[in-house]
Structures are given as C-alpha cells and as structure tokens.
Amino acid sequence: MPRPNQKTMRQLPVAWLRAAIIGAAAAAIALGVTSNEFMTVLAKGVRVCLECVGIG
C-alpha cells in the first residue's frame, strides 16, 4: 500500500497532464499577447456590443 505522501501510478499521468496543460496555456497566452490579441480583446471590451445587448 503506498504511503500517504507517495504518488500512485494512477496519479503520475494526471500530474504530467496538468503540467502539460499549464505549459501549453502559458505558451498560448504569451503567443496571444505578443500577437496583439490583448489589444483586440481590449478594443472590443471598451465598446458597447450592440449585438450582445440585443440591438444590432
């Protein structure tokens, strides 16, 4: 029986998956920010979206 602080074999792939997703997410955020996606989101956010409001 594994000790309480020992990772089981089932937990190891989960740990790797989490690490992979965090890495991919961080890379995606960095890529998006460097390609000015932040400014695109900002430009949309500061204007009233008439379609979202139900006008346009």
Added chain:
Amino acid sequence: MFGVRGNRVKRHGRMRTLVQCACAALTNGYAAGFARGKVFSGASKGLCVPVLNCSSCPGALGSCPIGALRAAGGSPRHTIAFYVLGTLALFGVVFGRLICGFACPFGLIQDLLARIPAPKLNVPAALDRVLRKVKYLILAFLVLGIPAISIVTGDSVAPFFCKLFCPAGTLEAGIPLVALNPGLRDDAGLLFGWKVLVLVAILLLCVFVRRPFCKWFCPLGAFYSLFNKFSFYHMDFDAHACVGCKKCVHVCPMGVDVRDDPNNPECIRCGSCKATCLSHAIMSGWKARGSQIEKDVARLSEPAYTAKDRVVES
C-alpha cells in the same frame, strides 16, 4: 445530530453566497457605469474574466471570455484566439468547475432564485441526459465553430450565442443600457424583445429547477467541465467512512452522485455535499487525500519499535 448538520449547511451556504457576491462585485466594480449608462474603458477590459459576465455590462471591469473568443478568434489578425483559450485553460486546470460554484455572477442569480419557496420540478432522467449535451453543442458550434468558419470564409460572422441567447448579457448589459440610454431605447426592437423573453424564461426556470443554465446551456461551464477530472482543485470520496444516508445526493444542485464520481464533469464544486456529510466522507481541496481509514491502517501497521529507537547506554 440534525441540528449540527443544519448549522454546518447554513454556515457553508452563507459563506458561499458571500464569496459569490464578492466575485460579482469584483467583476462588476465600475459603479459609475451604471450611473452614466456607459461601459468601462480602462486597460483591465483587455483581461478575460473566467466567468460569464458580459463585457457590455456598465459595471464590467474585464471582458467576457465568450465575447473575447468571438472578437479575437476569426478576426483578420488572429486565426486562433490563443490568449483567450490559454487563459480559460489555465483557470480550468487549476479550478475546474469551482468557478461555476463560487465565482460566476449568473450562478449567484440562479442560486438566489432557487431559494424562492416553490416546488422543484423532477426533470425526467432521459430528458435531462439529452439537455446536458446541449451546452457542449453550444460550445462546439456557436462559440468555437462560428469563429472557425469565419477563418475559412474570411468574413466576420455574428456572435450567435451572445446575439440570440446569452441571458447574462441581457440581464447585465442589455436591460441596464437600454434603461439608461434613450438612444438605445429607441433602437430596441424584435431582437431585444426576443432576448428579454429568453431571459425571463430562464429566470422562471431557475425558480423550479436548480441551476438549469449551468446544467444545460452554459458553454463556459461545458468548457470547464472538461478539466474537472484532473484539475488541481478536486473532490475526494472516502467509501469506508460513508454511511449510505444519501444526503449528499439530495442536496446536490447539479444532480450529481458524488459517491460514484467525485470529479464528475457536471459537479460545480459548490461543497454542499461536503457540508451536509456528517461522516466526513467527502473532501475537497488541492492535495490528494486518499482514504483516512487507509492512512490509519498504514500507520498502525508500521512497527512500534525500530532500531533507531534503541537507547545506547554510555
């Protein structure tokens, strides 16, 4: 015994409502927007909030991820919304659907409406199973698919989810802006009427069914549900401690049996099951807990005396 459980459940409910109100205030903190009928135009609008909170809400300090996905993905400059998807994935892998249970303003509204004393409808299991798939279809086609189509055709397409359906947008943005701006009021027509109708239908449903929008229609909940199985924050169930009272099943707003699957994709991690369980069989948190009884057995099976305990006489 009942009194102890009742107090714990009430305390937990109050704490969760407090956290939900705090998160709603944090994401919609621009009070001046409601007074002036204008949206916030600060730099924080470039940040995606992890909850369903319309960017056009006069108080919104950040951008709605669904609206941001449509703005960034499929625009001429960006083929894939890396920044938005990366942000959502980061929140998903850390919290899973804990965000739905504790942070979402529309979740708060659904929880408050569910407190209205009205008979709760028993949705037939077959219908419920079909409806639970609808949010994934909305995510796949209306939220992710539409920008993908616009990448191929090169034309910008309307945000169909936001335009035709999103009740959070109508409640948080449509109604306040139309009420505060005479110009917008004159322009409000059939589309606005349709959106108000959808909002009223969903709010009415919330009185008779718990969290119907989260269960059946929310694309953001559908996205986060993909991370529930392996997010850092997770639920644990100790089968050895469970006495089989099934209180956890009755109290769950999402109809999840935590005993079968503690990290079910439908679980919003509200903690109601944990608060109601008096045998402490349900745990939640960041560390892998395992069974307390298994740990006790492991500890008791260790030898009481080892060589290092031997006292060396001088």
